[in-house]
Amino acid sequence: MLKDLQHRFLAQILGDKEQNFQQKIVKQGEISNDFRLQIYSNAYHSRLRECIETDHEVLGIYLGDDWFEQMVRGYIQKNPSNYTSLRHFADKLPEYLRLNEPFSDHPLIHELALFERTLLAAFDAKDTTAANREDLIALPPDRWPGLIMKLHPSARIMTTRYNTIEIWQALKMHIAGQDVDIPHAIETVETDWLIWRNQDRLTEFKSLNQAEHSLVSTLLAEQPFAEVCQLMATYYPPADLEVQILDHIYDLLDKQLIEFG
């Protein structure tokens, strides 16, 4: 009985009008049973809309009210929450935008949503104790080749094919009340970005050149330092190699992005 009542009520809240749940309710006061049920389905939809709006402030502005509403309705319909926390409710939003029209016709929308979710993931990723330059120098040389330098758990790579980050930055300035022109969407060369959380617990990002991208990917894969050096040898002449590698590693150490495994 209780089970049936809960299944029918939740189905009604999610939008299944066949449930006739009105019949399960006592008629009271001046408002109808339909209206009472509507209070619950409105609360359901507005809570989830608000969650998406908070997580994806920039995307919301980029889409404009109509498309945002259409996305929210479509996403809620397709992805009822299985999470205990709303923190993860919109995790599948970038994928939804990649696969569903009209959003899928504009790949930049997917990239924008993915960028915002990657920032969110970096924001509350695990804390670790970072190593610094002195820690590295203090290591006996025979330990270097086998050394595994783990990247901070907040660090992740994202690749863009459009001027997504430029648009994101302009929209952020617009939100902050600055007078900026929002660039038009254009296809660009593939760009790799490193996204991480800094010492002040704020998220940051920077573009990576090919050597940096290889380096970061190798570290993310938890490969030993000898592997890293071998890979870097494909980017730099032997005379420069050591200095270049140390430059890159120092840069990551200074950003407190490395932990010795």
Added chain:
Amino acid sequence: MKRKFLGFGLGLRTQHYEYILNHNPEVDWFEILSENYMVAGGKPMYYLDAMIERYPLVMHGVSMSIGSTDKLNMDYLKQLKKLMKRVKPQWISDHMCWTSAKQVNSHDLLPLPYNDETITHLVSRIKQVQNYLEQTILLENVSSYLTYKDSEMTEWEFLNEITRESGCSLLLDINNIYVSSRNHGFNAKSFIDGIDPNSVQQFHLAGHSDFGTHVIDTHDHDVCSDVWELYAHALDRFGAISTMIERDDNIPEFPELLAEMNQAKAIATKKGISFDNNTQSQHGHA
């Protein structure tokens, strides 16, 4: 039954982290939202640790879904227990409701029918949870917008049965009593007078949106005069009960919430209830 009186508190909201750390406001305790700290690290955990050092905390959750006919969510309870180890809260609470069915989460506090079937179901689940968490829990009465035909008793009779049989305590939300009384046409004071005085461990106070024909529990306004009056009535019946203000939307600057908390304190002081922060002693006349 001897219950701990923590004094007068506020709900911890992210907007106020910096203010609280910089000003150390005179708040006896804070209530944190458990789900906000079920993340791995970063700012939420940094501020949580800072609060743990400075104030007594209680943990308040929304996802236990204690009344659901789905299996108990052990993943959630595991996370909750882990967080309890870190926070060492004065106590933990959730709601006398269900939030999910067939593993779909409504993210809402949905009402239960008040009858024997529900009581049996709830009592066994509360006992399981209390066993697992190795402590008794508090459950809060929710605002509701409908009455099931399946209900066979009043909400307060229902709550009394649950607390008596399961050993859990009540987090009595005074505003929720008011909201439900308006939506179902019962007397809010009868609710308070009907509750077992030994079962209450904490009060919530909050604001709502009044639409005339019905009232919605929005937590986006100040506490209204009718709810203050009910609070005074509840103090008469229950004595010194840890009280806090909940604000979840349209959140004002911290001093404004502090002023509202002090309003609760002033009402209690008039009733001879005070909390001495230095000696942790408590005085009540109930």
